[in-house]
Amino acid sequence: MPSNRLSNLAETLIGSEIVKLGNEIKEKIKQGNKIYNFTIGDFDSAVFPIPAELQAEIIEAFNKHYTTYPPADGIAELREAVAQFLLQRAGLAYKTDEILIAAGGRPLIYAAYRAIVDKGEKVIYPVPSWNNNHYVHFTEGQHIMIAAKRENNFMPTAAEIAPHIKGASLIAVCSPLNPTGTTFKKEELEAICDLVIAENEGRGAEEKKLYLLYDQIYWTLTFGETEHYNPVSLRPKMKEYTIFIDGISKAFAATGVRVGWSMGPAHLITKMKAINSHVGAWSPMAEQHATAQYLKQTGAIDAYFSHFKSEISERLNSIYEGFIQLKKEGYDVDAVAPQAAIYLTIQLNLVGKQAANGKKLAKQTDVTAYLLDEAKLAVVPFSSFGASPDSSWYRLSVGTCKKEEIDEMLKKLKDALGHLS
Numbered sequence: 001m002p003s004n005r006l007s008n009l010a011e012t013l014i015g016s017e018i019v020k021l022g023n024e025i026k027e028k029i030k031q032g033n034k035i036y037n038f039t040i041g042d043f044d045s046a047v048f049p050i051p052a053e054l055q056a057e058i059i060e061a062f063n064k065h066y067t068t069y070p071p072a073d074g075i076a077e078l079r080e081a082v083a084q085f086l087l088q089r090a091g092l093a094y095k096t097d098e099i100l101i102a103a104g105g106r107p108l109i110y111a112a113y114r115a116i117v118d119k120g121e122k123v124i125y126p127v128p129s130w131n132n133n134h135y136v137h138f139t140e141g142q143h144i145m146i147a148a149k150r151e152n153n154f155m156p157t158a159a160e161i162a163p164h165i166k167g168a169s170l171i172a173v174c175s176p177l178n179p180t181g182t183t184f185k186k187e188e189l190e191a192i193c194d195l196v197i198a199e200n201e202g203r204g205a206e207e208k209k210l211y212l213l214y215d216q217i218y219w220t221l222t223f224g225e226t227e228h229y230n231p232v233s234l235r236p237k238m239k240e241y242t243i244f245i246d247g248i249s250k251a252f253a254a255t256g257v258r259v260g261w262s263m264g265p266a267h268l269i270t271k272m273k274a275i276n277s278h279v280g281a282w283s284p285m286a287e288q289h290a291t292a293q294y295l296k297q298t299g300a301i302d303a304y305f306s307h308f309k310s311e312i313s314e315r316l317n318s319i320y321e322g323f324i325q326l327k328k329e330g331y332d333v334d335a336v337a338p339q340a341a342i343y344l345t346i347q348l349n350l351v352g353k354q355a356a357n358g359k360k361l362a363k364q365t366d367v368t369a370y371l372l373d374e375a376k377l378a379v380v381p382f383s384s385f386g387a388s389p390d391s392s393w394y395r396l397s398v399g400t401c402k403k404e405e406i407d408e409m410l411k412k413l414k415d416a417l418g419h420l421s
Helices: 008-012 017-030 052-063 076-090 105-116 132-139 158-164 186-201 236-240 266-279 285-294 298-328 364-375 403-418
Strands: 099-102 122-127 142-147 168-174 211-215 242-247 260-263 333-335 343-348 393-397
Touching: 008 132, 017 364, 052 285, 076 099, 076 260, 076 285, 099 105, 099 266, 105 132, 105 168, 105 211, 105 242, 105 260, 105 266, 122 132, 122 158, 132 142, 142 158, 158 186, 168 186, 186 211, 186 236, 236 242, 260 266, 298 333, 298 343, 298 403, 364 403
Parallel strands: 122 142, 122 168, 168 211, 211 242
Antiparallel strands: 099 260, 242 260, 333 343, 343 393
16 A cells, blocks of 8 residues: 655644634534634634725725735835834834735744744743744754743743753744733843843854744733833844734734734845745735725724724623632632733633533543533633643633623533532
8 A cells, every 4th residue: 555654744743723623613513502612813803893994995905906916025015104103103113124024924933933943953932822833843943842830921931941042043932922812021021132132142153143033913902001012122132133923913803814024134034035935925915005005094093993902801801800700709710810912811720520420520621621512612721832731721712702692601601610529
Protein backbone atom coordinates (compact mmCIF):
# COMPACT_ATOMS: atom_id res chain seq x y z
CA MET A 1 0.00 0.00 0.00
CA PRO A 2 1.49 3.38 -0.99
CA SER A 3 2.57 5.75 1.77
CA ASN A 4 0.44 8.82 2.40
CA ARG A 5 3.23 10.52 4.30
CA LEU A 6 3.73 14.21 3.64
CA SER A 7 6.18 16.78 4.97
CA ASN A 8 7.25 16.66 8.59
CA LEU A 9 5.45 19.99 9.12
CA ALA A 10 2.20 18.66 7.69
CA GLU A 11 2.46 15.43 9.66
CA THR A 12 3.16 17.14 12.98
CA LEU A 13 1.03 20.29 12.74
CA ILE A 14 -1.78 20.34 15.30
CA GLY A 15 -5.16 21.54 14.04
CA SER A 16 -7.00 24.40 15.72
CA GLU A 17 -8.35 23.27 19.09
CA ILE A 18 -11.04 25.95 18.88
CA VAL A 19 -12.22 24.73 15.47
CA LYS A 20 -12.52 21.21 16.91
CA LEU A 21 -14.66 22.51 19.78
CA GLY A 22 -16.68 24.54 17.29
CA ASN A 23 -17.51 21.40 15.32
CA GLU A 24 -18.83 19.74 18.49
CA ILE A 25 -21.03 22.78 19.13
CA LYS A 26 -22.37 22.74 15.58
CA GLU A 27 -23.31 19.09 15.99
CA LYS A 28 -25.19 19.88 19.22
CA ILE A 29 -27.08 22.69 17.50
CA LYS A 30 -27.84 20.39 14.56
CA GLN A 31 -29.42 17.97 17.03
CA GLY A 32 -31.79 20.72 18.16
CA ASN A 33 -29.98 21.97 21.27
CA LYS A 34 -29.88 25.64 22.14
CA ILE A 35 -26.24 26.41 22.90
CA TYR A 36 -24.96 29.57 24.54
CA ASN A 37 -21.92 29.80 22.33
CA PHE A 38 -19.25 32.02 23.86
CA THR A 39 -16.32 30.36 22.08
CA ILE A 40 -15.99 32.53 19.01
CA GLY A 41 -13.32 35.22 18.91
CA ASP A 42 -15.40 36.99 16.29
CA PHE A 43 -18.56 39.05 16.03
CA ASP A 44 -22.15 38.38 15.06
CA SER A 45 -22.53 41.06 12.41
CA ALA A 46 -26.24 41.32 13.21
CA VAL A 47 -25.29 42.34 16.76
CA PHE A 48 -22.03 44.17 16.03
CA PRO A 49 -22.03 45.43 12.43
CA ILE A 50 -19.05 47.24 10.95
CA PRO A 51 -19.30 51.05 10.95
CA ALA A 52 -21.87 52.27 8.41
CA GLU A 53 -19.33 54.73 7.02
CA LEU A 54 -16.80 51.97 6.43
CA GLN A 55 -19.41 49.84 4.70
CA ALA A 56 -20.33 52.77 2.45
CA GLU A 57 -16.66 53.32 1.59
CA ILE A 58 -16.25 49.63 0.68
CA ILE A 59 -19.26 49.77 -1.66
CA GLU A 60 -17.95 52.98 -3.21
CA ALA A 61 -14.52 51.41 -3.73
CA PHE A 62 -16.05 48.48 -5.60
CA ASN A 63 -18.14 50.88 -7.66
CA LYS A 64 -14.87 52.55 -8.64
CA HIS A 65 -13.56 49.13 -9.75
CA TYR A 66 -10.73 48.86 -7.25
CA THR A 67 -10.42 45.14 -7.89
CA THR A 68 -6.83 44.61 -9.10
CA TYR A 69 -3.70 43.47 -7.27
CA PRO A 70 -2.59 45.94 -4.61
CA PRO A 71 1.08 46.84 -4.04
CA ALA A 72 2.87 44.24 -1.92
CA ASP A 73 3.21 46.63 1.02
CA GLY A 74 -0.28 48.14 0.68
CA ILE A 75 -1.50 51.21 -1.13
CA ALA A 76 0.27 54.44 -0.19
CA GLU A 77 -3.00 56.14 0.80
CA LEU A 78 -3.74 53.48 3.41
CA ARG A 79 -0.23 53.45 4.86
CA GLU A 80 -0.44 57.24 5.17
CA ALA A 81 -3.87 57.01 6.82
CA VAL A 82 -2.61 54.36 9.24
CA ALA A 83 0.38 56.54 10.11
CA GLN A 84 -1.92 59.47 10.93
CA PHE A 85 -4.36 57.27 12.87
CA LEU A 86 -1.54 55.90 15.02
CA LEU A 87 0.00 59.31 15.59
CA GLN A 88 -3.29 60.92 16.61
CA ARG A 89 -4.65 58.11 18.78
CA ALA A 90 -1.57 56.35 20.13
CA GLY A 91 1.20 58.92 19.82
CA LEU A 92 3.19 56.49 17.63
CA ALA A 93 5.19 58.07 14.80
CA TYR A 94 5.86 55.72 11.87
CA LYS A 95 6.78 56.51 8.27
CA THR A 96 5.05 54.75 5.40
CA ASP A 97 8.09 52.54 4.70
CA GLU A 98 7.81 51.29 8.29
CA ILE A 99 4.21 50.10 7.76
CA LEU A 100 3.09 46.91 6.02
CA ILE A 101 -0.52 46.16 5.06
CA ALA A 102 -1.82 42.59 4.84
CA ALA A 103 -5.03 40.55 4.92
CA GLY A 104 -5.48 40.85 8.68
CA GLY A 105 -3.09 40.13 11.52
CA ARG A 106 -2.42 36.43 10.86
CA PRO A 107 -0.23 36.76 7.74
CA LEU A 108 1.68 39.56 9.44
CA ILE A 109 2.43 37.39 12.47
CA TYR A 110 3.46 34.56 10.15
CA ALA A 111 5.71 36.88 8.12
CA ALA A 112 7.31 38.28 11.30
CA TYR A 113 8.07 34.81 12.60
CA ARG A 114 9.48 33.77 9.22
CA ALA A 115 11.60 36.93 8.93
CA ILE A 116 13.08 36.61 12.44
CA VAL A 117 13.18 33.01 13.65
CA ASP A 118 15.58 30.34 12.40
CA LYS A 119 15.30 26.63 13.12
CA GLY A 120 16.20 25.82 16.70
CA GLU A 121 16.16 29.42 17.94
CA LYS A 122 14.37 30.25 21.16
CA VAL A 123 10.97 31.97 20.99
CA ILE A 124 9.65 33.15 24.35
CA TYR A 125 5.89 33.45 24.73
CA PRO A 126 3.31 33.22 27.50
CA VAL A 127 0.62 30.62 27.87
CA PRO A 128 -2.23 31.04 27.56
CA SER A 129 -1.85 32.96 24.31
CA TRP A 130 -3.29 32.71 20.83
CA ASN A 131 -1.48 30.53 18.28
CA ASN A 132 2.13 31.24 19.28
CA ASN A 133 2.64 27.51 19.78
CA HIS A 134 1.64 26.92 16.15
CA TYR A 135 3.80 29.72 14.73
CA VAL A 136 6.84 28.43 16.61
CA HIS A 137 6.10 25.01 15.14
CA PHE A 138 5.93 26.53 11.63
CA THR A 139 9.41 28.00 12.04
CA GLU A 140 10.83 24.97 13.90
CA GLY A 141 11.83 27.27 16.71
CA GLN A 142 12.43 26.22 20.30
CA HIS A 143 9.35 26.73 22.48
CA ILE A 144 10.04 28.70 25.65
CA MET A 145 6.64 28.86 27.30
CA ILE A 146 5.99 31.10 30.30
CA ALA A 147 3.03 29.84 32.34
CA ALA A 148 1.45 33.18 33.20
CA LYS A 149 -0.29 33.64 36.54
CA ARG A 150 -3.53 35.28 37.56
CA GLU A 151 -1.76 37.66 39.97
CA ASN A 152 0.12 39.08 36.96
CA ASN A 153 -3.01 39.51 34.83
CA PHE A 154 -1.98 36.31 33.01
CA MET A 155 0.82 38.35 31.41
CA PRO A 156 4.49 37.27 31.43
CA THR A 157 6.87 39.18 33.67
CA ALA A 158 10.43 40.34 33.08
CA ALA A 159 11.57 38.11 35.95
CA GLU A 160 10.03 35.06 34.24
CA ILE A 161 11.53 35.96 30.85
CA ALA A 162 15.04 36.89 32.03
CA PRO A 163 16.42 33.33 32.57
CA HIS A 164 15.64 32.42 28.95
CA ILE A 165 16.71 35.56 27.11
CA LYS A 166 20.25 34.57 26.13
CA GLY A 167 20.23 33.36 22.54
CA ALA A 168 16.51 34.03 22.04
CA SER A 169 15.47 35.64 18.76
CA LEU A 170 11.88 36.59 19.57
CA ILE A 171 9.59 37.41 22.48
CA ALA A 172 5.94 37.22 21.37
CA VAL A 173 3.35 38.98 23.52
CA CYS A 174 -0.15 40.37 23.12
CA SER A 175 -1.86 43.16 25.05
CA PRO A 176 -4.82 43.28 25.47
CA LEU A 177 -4.41 39.53 25.55
CA ASN A 178 -6.38 36.94 23.65
CA PRO A 179 -7.67 34.81 25.45
CA THR A 180 -7.84 36.63 28.79
CA GLY A 181 -8.92 40.18 27.99
CA THR A 182 -6.23 41.41 30.39
CA THR A 183 -3.43 43.91 29.81
CA PHE A 184 0.16 44.69 30.74
CA LYS A 185 0.75 46.91 33.73
CA LYS A 186 2.94 49.87 32.79
CA GLU A 187 5.78 48.94 35.13
CA GLU A 188 5.90 45.34 33.93
CA LEU A 189 6.03 46.25 30.24
CA GLU A 190 8.76 48.80 31.01
CA ALA A 191 10.76 46.07 32.74
CA ILE A 192 10.45 43.78 29.72
CA CYS A 193 11.53 46.61 27.43
CA ASP A 194 14.57 47.31 29.61
CA LEU A 195 15.44 43.61 29.46
CA VAL A 196 15.28 43.60 25.63
CA ILE A 197 17.33 46.79 25.31
CA ALA A 198 20.04 45.57 27.68
CA GLU A 199 20.24 42.20 25.94
CA ASN A 200 20.57 43.78 22.49
CA GLU A 201 23.19 46.27 23.65
CA GLY A 202 25.19 43.34 24.97
CA ARG A 203 25.11 41.43 21.68
CA GLY A 204 27.90 41.81 19.15
CA ALA A 205 27.57 43.83 15.95
CA GLU A 206 27.19 40.66 13.86
CA GLU A 207 24.76 38.93 16.19
CA LYS A 208 21.06 38.73 15.43
CA LYS A 209 19.02 41.10 17.58
CA LEU A 210 16.25 40.05 19.95
CA TYR A 211 12.88 41.31 18.69
CA LEU A 212 9.61 41.87 20.51
CA LEU A 213 6.46 40.92 18.61
CA TYR A 214 3.75 43.11 20.13
CA ASP A 215 0.23 42.15 19.09
CA GLN A 216 -2.07 45.04 20.01
CA ILE A 217 -5.01 44.19 17.75
CA TYR A 218 -7.44 44.89 20.67
CA TRP A 219 -5.77 48.09 21.90
CA THR A 220 -8.72 50.38 21.18
CA LEU A 221 -11.05 48.19 23.26
CA THR A 222 -10.17 49.03 26.86
CA PHE A 223 -12.75 49.61 29.59
CA GLY A 224 -13.04 51.58 32.80
CA GLU A 225 -9.69 52.80 34.08
CA THR A 226 -7.68 50.28 32.06
CA GLU A 227 -4.99 51.97 29.95
CA HIS A 228 -3.18 50.42 27.02
CA TYR A 229 0.60 50.74 26.95
CA ASN A 230 3.01 49.98 24.13
CA PRO A 231 6.78 49.37 24.17
CA VAL A 232 7.80 52.22 21.87
CA SER A 233 5.96 54.96 23.77
CA LEU A 234 7.41 53.71 27.06
CA ARG A 235 10.93 53.20 25.73
CA PRO A 236 11.64 54.96 22.38
CA LYS A 237 14.76 52.81 21.93
CA MET A 238 12.38 49.85 21.50
CA LYS A 239 11.41 51.15 18.05
CA GLU A 240 14.52 49.37 16.74
CA TYR A 241 13.37 46.03 18.15
CA THR A 242 9.54 46.05 18.12
CA ILE A 243 7.22 44.72 15.44
CA PHE A 244 3.57 45.65 16.02
CA ILE A 245 0.54 43.66 14.88
CA ASP A 246 -2.55 45.81 14.46
CA GLY A 247 -5.53 46.41 12.19
CA ILE A 248 -9.27 46.99 11.92
CA SER A 249 -10.57 43.49 12.61
CA LYS A 250 -11.38 43.89 16.29
CA ALA A 251 -11.42 47.70 16.58
CA PHE A 252 -14.29 47.95 14.10
CA ALA A 253 -15.81 44.43 14.28
CA ALA A 254 -14.41 43.97 10.76
CA THR A 255 -12.86 40.52 11.01
CA GLY A 256 -13.96 39.53 7.51
CA VAL A 257 -12.88 42.75 5.84
CA ARG A 258 -9.23 41.63 6.15
CA VAL A 259 -7.20 44.79 6.65
CA GLY A 260 -4.29 44.56 9.06
CA TRP A 261 -0.98 46.35 9.46
CA SER A 262 2.42 45.93 11.06
CA MET A 263 4.75 48.70 12.10
CA GLY A 264 8.44 48.10 12.66
CA PRO A 265 12.01 48.81 11.55
CA ALA A 266 12.09 49.44 7.78
CA HIS A 267 14.60 46.65 7.09
CA LEU A 268 12.35 44.11 8.86
CA ILE A 269 9.18 45.42 7.19
CA THR A 270 10.91 45.02 3.79
CA LYS A 271 11.67 41.36 4.49
CA MET A 272 8.15 40.73 5.77
CA LYS A 273 6.78 42.33 2.60
CA ALA A 274 8.83 39.94 0.47
CA ILE A 275 7.59 36.93 2.44
CA ASN A 276 4.01 38.12 2.32
CA SER A 277 4.19 38.75 -1.43
CA HIS A 278 5.13 35.10 -2.04
CA VAL A 279 2.26 33.92 0.15
CA GLY A 280 -0.09 36.36 -1.59
CA ALA A 281 -1.81 37.40 1.65
CA TRP A 282 -2.54 40.93 0.48
CA SER A 283 -5.45 42.89 1.79
CA PRO A 284 -8.02 43.32 -1.03
CA MET A 285 -7.67 46.52 -3.04
CA ALA A 286 -11.22 47.80 -2.49
CA GLU A 287 -11.07 47.28 1.26
CA GLN A 288 -7.72 49.08 1.40
CA HIS A 289 -9.12 52.14 -0.36
CA ALA A 290 -12.20 52.08 1.86
CA THR A 291 -10.18 51.81 5.07
CA ALA A 292 -7.90 54.64 3.96
CA GLN A 293 -10.92 56.90 3.59
CA TYR A 294 -12.61 55.74 6.79
CA LEU A 295 -9.59 56.23 9.05
CA LYS A 296 -9.71 59.95 8.23
CA GLN A 297 -13.28 60.27 9.60
CA THR A 298 -12.41 61.18 13.18
CA GLY A 299 -15.95 62.05 14.27
CA ALA A 300 -17.45 58.88 12.86
CA ILE A 301 -14.76 56.77 14.51
CA ASP A 302 -15.27 58.46 17.89
CA ALA A 303 -19.03 57.85 17.67
CA TYR A 304 -18.52 54.21 16.69
CA PHE A 305 -16.06 53.54 19.51
CA SER A 306 -18.37 55.13 22.07
CA HIS A 307 -21.30 52.88 21.16
CA PHE A 308 -19.32 49.74 20.36
CA LYS A 309 -17.25 49.77 23.53
CA SER A 310 -20.31 50.50 25.66
CA GLU A 311 -22.13 47.48 24.25
CA ILE A 312 -19.15 45.14 24.76
CA SER A 313 -18.47 46.45 28.27
CA GLU A 314 -22.11 46.00 29.29
CA ARG A 315 -22.04 42.34 28.27
CA LEU A 316 -18.69 41.62 29.92
CA ASN A 317 -19.70 43.28 33.17
CA SER A 318 -23.11 41.59 33.29
CA ILE A 319 -21.57 38.14 32.94
CA TYR A 320 -18.74 39.00 35.34
CA GLU A 321 -21.23 40.12 38.00
CA GLY A 322 -23.22 36.94 37.43
CA PHE A 323 -20.15 34.78 38.04
CA ILE A 324 -19.18 36.73 41.15
CA GLN A 325 -22.72 36.25 42.50
CA LEU A 326 -22.46 32.51 41.89
CA LYS A 327 -19.12 32.54 43.72
CA LYS A 328 -20.72 34.36 46.68
CA GLU A 329 -23.40 31.67 46.76
CA GLY A 330 -20.72 29.03 47.25
CA TYR A 331 -20.27 27.65 43.77
CA ASP A 332 -16.70 26.84 42.67
CA VAL A 333 -16.47 29.49 39.98
CA ASP A 334 -14.60 32.77 39.64
CA ALA A 335 -13.93 35.52 37.11
CA VAL A 336 -11.43 38.30 36.48
CA ALA A 337 -12.89 41.80 36.25
CA PRO A 338 -13.13 42.95 32.60
CA GLN A 339 -10.25 45.07 31.38
CA ALA A 340 -10.20 44.99 27.58
CA ALA A 341 -10.97 43.16 24.32
CA ILE A 342 -14.11 41.02 23.94
CA TYR A 343 -13.11 38.35 26.45
CA LEU A 344 -13.89 37.49 30.03
CA THR A 345 -11.61 35.16 31.97
CA ILE A 346 -13.70 32.73 34.02
CA GLN A 347 -12.82 29.82 36.28
CA LEU A 348 -14.80 26.61 36.64
CA ASN A 349 -13.03 24.65 39.34
CA LEU A 350 -15.17 21.53 39.19
CA VAL A 351 -12.75 18.61 38.82
CA GLY A 352 -13.55 15.91 41.38
CA LYS A 353 -17.24 16.69 41.57
CA GLN A 354 -19.92 14.17 40.64
CA ALA A 355 -22.83 14.70 38.28
CA ALA A 356 -26.40 13.66 39.04
CA ASN A 357 -26.00 10.60 36.81
CA GLY A 358 -23.14 9.39 38.99
CA LYS A 359 -20.38 10.28 36.54
CA LYS A 360 -17.36 11.90 38.13
CA LEU A 361 -15.71 14.92 36.55
CA ALA A 362 -12.25 13.40 36.73
CA LYS A 363 -10.42 15.88 34.52
CA GLN A 364 -10.90 19.31 33.00
CA THR A 365 -12.13 17.91 29.68
CA ASP A 366 -14.99 16.31 31.64
CA VAL A 367 -15.83 19.74 33.06
CA THR A 368 -15.88 21.29 29.58
CA ALA A 369 -18.14 18.50 28.31
CA TYR A 370 -20.44 18.78 31.33
CA LEU A 371 -20.88 22.50 30.81
CA LEU A 372 -21.78 21.93 27.17
CA ASP A 373 -24.15 19.02 27.88
CA GLU A 374 -25.89 20.26 31.03
CA ALA A 375 -25.58 24.06 31.02
CA LYS A 376 -25.52 24.32 27.20
CA LEU A 377 -22.61 26.68 27.78
CA ALA A 378 -19.71 26.62 25.32
CA VAL A 379 -16.49 28.32 26.41
CA VAL A 380 -12.86 27.67 25.44
CA PRO A 381 -10.48 26.15 28.00
CA PHE A 382 -7.11 27.82 28.43
CA SER A 383 -5.55 24.49 27.45
CA SER A 384 -6.60 25.37 23.88
CA PHE A 385 -4.20 28.31 24.16
CA GLY A 386 -1.18 26.30 25.28
CA ALA A 387 -1.88 26.28 29.04
CA SER A 388 -1.80 23.11 31.13
CA PRO A 389 -4.56 20.57 30.44
CA ASP A 390 -5.33 20.84 34.16
CA SER A 391 -6.07 24.57 34.01
CA SER A 392 -9.54 25.40 35.31
CA TRP A 393 -9.60 28.77 33.50
CA TYR A 394 -11.63 29.51 30.37
CA ARG A 395 -12.09 32.21 27.74
CA LEU A 396 -15.61 33.54 27.36
CA SER A 397 -16.13 35.72 24.28
CA VAL A 398 -19.04 38.16 23.97
CA GLY A 399 -18.64 38.89 20.27
CA THR A 400 -21.85 37.01 19.43
CA CYS A 401 -23.60 37.57 22.76
CA LYS A 402 -27.20 38.79 22.82
CA LYS A 403 -27.87 40.76 25.99
CA GLU A 404 -31.29 39.22 26.51
CA GLU A 405 -29.72 35.75 26.81
CA ILE A 406 -27.26 36.56 29.61
CA ASP A 407 -29.61 36.01 32.57
CA GLU A 408 -30.98 32.90 30.89
CA MET A 409 -27.45 31.50 30.45
CA LEU A 410 -26.47 32.26 34.06
CA LYS A 411 -29.61 30.52 35.36
CA LYS A 412 -28.88 27.47 33.23
CA LEU A 413 -25.31 27.42 34.54
CA LYS A 414 -26.50 27.73 38.15
CA ASP A 415 -28.86 24.81 37.69
CA ALA A 416 -26.05 22.68 36.23
CA LEU A 417 -23.71 23.60 39.08
CA GLY A 418 -26.45 22.78 41.56
CA HIS A 419 -26.67 19.23 40.25
CA LEU A 420 -23.05 18.55 41.16
CA SER A 421 -22.00 17.06 44.47
